[in-house]
Amino acid sequence: MATARKYILAAHFQGAPKRSDLQIVEEKLPAINDGEFLAEAVWLSVDPYMRPYSRRFKVGDTMIGTQVAKIVESKHSTFQVGDYVVGNFGWRSLTISSGKQVSKLDRKLYTDQKLSTAVGILGMPG
Numbered sequence: 160m161a162t163a164r165k166y167i168l169a170a171h172f173q174g175a176p177k178r179s180d181l182q183i184v185e186e187k188l189p190a191i192n193d194g195e196f197l198a199e200a201v202w203l204s205v206d207p208y209m210r211p212y213s214r215r216f217k218v219g220d221t222m223i224g225t226q227v228a229k230i231v232e233s234k235h236s237t238f239q240v241g242d243y244v245v246g247n248f249g250w251r252s253l254t255i256s257s258g259k260q261v262s263k264l265d266r267k268l269y270t271d272q273k274l275s276t277a278v279g280i281l282g283m284p285g
Contacts, residue, residue: 161188165251166222172210191255196235198228198244198254202275222250227277245277
């Protein structure tokens with residue numbers, strides 16, 4: 160059983176963001192099932208849309224955002240251990256995913272030095 164750390168919305172942003180607007184909490188994750196994988200965050204997005212968009216969420220929800228993640232455990236036929244993916248997993252260290260709405264990164268395009276570009280210049284805001 161893995162434990163994820165995640166940022167939750169502790170208060171809606173008022174003025175400049177403050178440390179007290181977000182809180183880090185731990186979440187025990189269940190074992191993955193067939194057709195799922197466990198991904199570990201490598202890069203998290205921080206985008207201008209996030210601040211106003213977060214108003215749609217309740218205090219206590221995981222902070223939204225896209226991330227580049229490395230698959231560390233898999234029972235999925237398409238996503239293998241060691242693959243890098245981009246998904247809307249939010250600001251969290253570990254995520255269990257079925258692979259829906261997740262893109263596998265082509266390692267010919269995205270070398271280790273360029274992984275961050277998948278949530279930057281080559282990602283949604285780019």
